[in-house]
Amino acid sequence: MAQFNVAELFKQTRRKLKLNWVAGLDGGSNTLTSETVTKPSLALIGHLNFVHPNRVQVLGCAEMDYLTSLPSADAERAINNLFSTDLAAVIVANGENVLDILLAAANQHNVPLFTSTLRSPELMDILSHFLAQAMAETISVHGVFMEVQGFGVLLKGEAAIGKSELALELISRGHRLIADDIVDFFRISPERIEGRCPPLLEDFLEVRGLGILNIRALFGDNAVKPTKPLDLIIQLEKADLQTLQMLDRLSIKTQHEEVLGLKVTKVHIPIAAGRNIAVLVEVAVRNHMLLLRGVNATKQFMQRQQRAMKQHK
Template structure:
């Protein structure tokens, strides 16, 4: 779990202009993904001032501040500068007043600026911070992008999860994470997976060792993160166990507080697991779009029984 984001990291990610603020100021911590639009504060109402949030100034705030006197602007800006205020950000490339710069310099708070619109900037700020500050857990497995679907391959130890992922990469799909997948909940229905920094772009193949997928297969063979939409569990095939042959036994597993569909695939000599995973992903997408081959088969079987019963 990342508890804080440094202002300097936000500046780098969004390409923000630093109007004022030295290196020390840019080390300030952002602890919440909530963004404040300080309209009421500019009028002098500070009863519910969210001083620990990023303070975003758009066209409305800047225009209102321009109607104030210089002394009023300086007084309000000084009141807005608190010990835990991470930064002030101005959108649309708007001009900032000398009083805003003075107050920020006095309290060593960064003053940043972006050329993009206020609503778009707020969305990008919230999306980035919520992702970075979200609680993270890790699960064992391999996360692969198969036809744009995030497939988490899990299974018994030594069953060939990494080898299956490598073959999928060879078939044109993309690796997100091998061995350990860091996951976090983006919203109530969305789970995002990404690699641990130390394992990024790397995959371990028994007998070969660690290989760099991006170096061997190119940048198009990897991606930094992916929504986890399907879990494929590989298990050793045994003659004693009865397996689902029609695909009607829907199974759900909970990861990081989100329900994810799971498919179990028995593995034995002669089965091309990577192709099966590929087809499972395509079939899952078809079901999501409303077509279910199992229901189609059952419908055909019912029609056949009805026809034969009428003979």
């Protein structure tokens, strides 16, 4: 899992979460190691085993009402108990007034203390989603990532095999570019991997002989997309006539490639003179759709063949 510090969190979410950094200004380098955002209700009454280190803690109406109801000595003790754990940051939500002892504890322990006018459930929901994206396990892969008929398709193959030219033809047929050359993949949930384009390469596609093309400027905003879940990998392989003749034409076993610990369906397409690769990619995606619905053309053909042989006998 990727790590993320509190200063970067504040920079990227302060407008959306309406954050104001009020104390603990020296704690910006505190590292977040979990996307989980919690409310430390039980910790305030002494159950510190419920506070996990290096997380964001949110104080809502219930927590602040509890603190203000305590005598000052007990409130100070509860706050010191909370800050005795390794907190990454604390957010006081709902526009609640911040107690002076809370400000003092944040400064003493170098824990960033933010305030927000958002309601705590909404704040926690937005923040959890942001952290899940920002801290997801990641890997960079060489290839071209496209949206083809609504599916995220990674085109792979050795250098100069024609991945970018294929991508250009697919774009001209109405499909969309996510990333060329380098794709950053993030495992944002147990069953989902999302592909994104590195900021430096957004909108650009390099085609040998034409140079670097700005796809957004050439084809419009609908020709590009910032992110897409990975659904299918297509491996392009050079092949001659003899290789094509030796291929297993009735292969029914689905192939997979592991990406960030998740198996992704993989299709091999041989590249040879006269083959329309863009059409083959489109059909591979359509066939993948059918397989997801349980429709396997090869199995259907073999079953029909077996029935015909029985009738002939």
